[in-house]
Amino acid sequence: MTAFVATRAETQNGSGEARLIALDPGKMARSFPAEPFAYRHFLAAHPLLQLDALAQLAAGMPRDRLEYNSGRLKVDQKPEETPGVDLEPTEIVRQIETAGAWMVLKNVETIPEYGRVVEAVLDEAARASGHRDRRSAGMTEPMGFIFVSSAHAVTPFHLDYEENLFVQLHGDKAMHVFDNRDRSIIDEEGLETFPGKHRNHRFRDHYASREQVFAFKAGDGMFLPYTWPHWVETGDDWSISMAITWKTPEGRRLNKLYFANAVLRRLGIPQAPPGQRRWLDGVKVALYDIARLPLEPLRRGEAMRRMLRTALFGRAANYYYGKAGKT
Template sequence: MTDRPDAAAASARLIALDPALMARQFPAEPFAYRHALAAEPLLQLGALAALAGRLPRDRLEYNSGRLKVDQKPEETPTVDLEPTEIVRQIETAGAWMVLKNVETIPEYGRLIHRVLDEAARAAGHADHRAAGMKEPMGFIFVSSAHSVTPFHLDYEENFFVHLHGDKAMHVFDNRDRSVIDEEGLESFPGKHRNHRYRDAFAARETVFSFKAGEGMFLPYTWPHWVETGADWSISMAITWKSAADLRLNKLYFANAVLRRLGMPQPAPGKVPALDSAKVALYDIARLPLEPLRRGEAMRRALRGLLFGRSANYFYGSKA
């Protein structure tokens, strides 16, 4: 990694962000930093096993860690363990697991807000709300040694913190359409996050390597894949979206749906009036669904009804 602040700088704060570095690169470019979260009690294995037992089932996803960078979703091997046991046995389970939306648990929500408030202040704002950091979320990754997270991209901004073991993230510029084309950016709930990877992409990657106490900022939709080292691993993605990100998410969704109907669309920004119409229609269509999405059973039913059984792919590994 490059541009690492001195380790002592992290001692007084949860996350050590250099205001000068933030001014140069945030939020357009990735950069590395140090943090003080590796010793946080909420992020130790015992606490995470308990957390796995508190979260709704569709907030837990797990499978074998022995995956390819270019993994076909339908060929992903599973792990025949309950979520709490995967966490407890992660040293020998040969597994990869993510605990999603941990911000819904109050103590984790407070921790996420503290980190984002510190990041906002480093960028010259009073707190994360003043900085326009919307929809704060947390995703905690627990992985066995030599696990791979296949090539994909995420639709949020990410303050990534590594907590235990070694990990490497292979990152690609999201402006390079030879890596992810416009259709690849389009997203809907029935579309798996994995993308096709070609060996030729390696010439375009930047590799960020992490030990406990190190992290990086990963911007919106920057493609990446991840591998762990010779020890089990814990990491956390502390995410948020800007107003621009939220608007693009709506457009990528609308364009994906229209493409499935045989009507491929111009990229966002090419026809502003058309973009505005799509966003307005998205908001109208989404409004009556929001109250229904608060319960796990209804979320699962809605995904299956609207997007097919494949939209509930994360239930496939349930023992």
């Protein structure tokens, strides 16, 4: 597929600097960050985002930053029945045209050159929303996730706990998006999360009448708000796409509450949704921060991250290792 090619004028801002995304300030004012919307970008030809570069990236990343399986999944895929793919990560990338696979490279922002791309995109988004840069806009914890998928691959129904500027880099893809305010699709318990809980959610056929479908080719992008449920399918060609994400202060607070509520619910203690008991929400957030503080230095290495997940949440917390994660 031919990558999107922009003119020199389109890819420069008022100062003559290269642009990475084309966000309309008017659309940002109307929709951001409450509603999803489409936009264009100029990242499809970026040298760091081509197959050869991504194969090298996969070869050097910690194993818990790589997740892959067969792309032949159902929208309503049961996690325990997810088929694997018998290839090493670098070979999945190199053979993606024929591998029948789906793969994500997580937290690529930890690699300096990829981190600079993530930060530059978020700075542009912040300026389009009327701020000086990402920091003044309250965009914390910038992250990047790169998806490499074979043709006709499905990412099952799920939701994410960050704001997301999604960009399509090669091939075509469709994202089926649902309003996160509709509790008949994902209820309060469904929003709760912890490392041992798989991201996939049950999908009912009647949900389809409430979907909004975004179709992408190289050069297309969309903003996906916090916790908006969605599922994704690639078209007739292999695909590369990237999620450039961040957390807002309110999103970080909600993540802590969803985590705390999930843990307490596992202990058999019913939980009210965030916002109903604000004083109790404050206690949960404070306890979360206290409990997390001594663990942060230990999470810098892969082996320790894996051990902590297993000790705190059981073997299922390492599900993305495949068979290795269950030993």
